[in-house]
Amino acid sequence: MEEEAVVESRIAPPALSCPKCSSLLPSDLGVLTCSICSSKVKVEHPVTRRNWNDEKVGCPECSKVLIVGVDKRPAHLQCVSCSTHFTVAKNVPRTEVACPGCDRRLRMKIKPGEREIDCPACSTSFKVKF
Secondary structure, eight states: OOOOEEEEOOOOOOOBBBTTTBOOOOOOEEEOTTTOOOEEEEEEEEEHHHHHHHHHOTTTTTTOEOOOOOEEEEEEEEOOTTTTTTEEOOOOOOOEOOOOOOOEEEEEEEOOOOEEEOOTOOOOEEEEOO
16 A cells, blocks of 8 residues: 655644643644643634635645645545645644754754754754753
8 A cells, every 4th residue: 555645735834832831832723732741721822723724735756736624634635636735734833952062953844742862963952842
């Protein structure tokens, strides 16, 4: 069986902090669970839902531009032109952090919680918390 192609959405929900512990919440909408304190937080953002619904993506097979038409991510689509099935995945925002050892800029996905990073240039280990 062939693996379904994945296209990342260009639209991300706003970055929000947990009202209980102030750590970063997962980048999504609906009822979210804080990865630090396990609090449940309901997040709705009508503008993001409308933008998801109206988002245009290219088919990974034939490059035809399609309107997603779904207000949630992930969204499973089928191209009307070539019948390819694919998924529009949620957008995970990225940021740059500077290595404290060599000042090299490292690009990484923003994920809630603390992460241990090893710089590929100088092998310095450091922690990053979002």
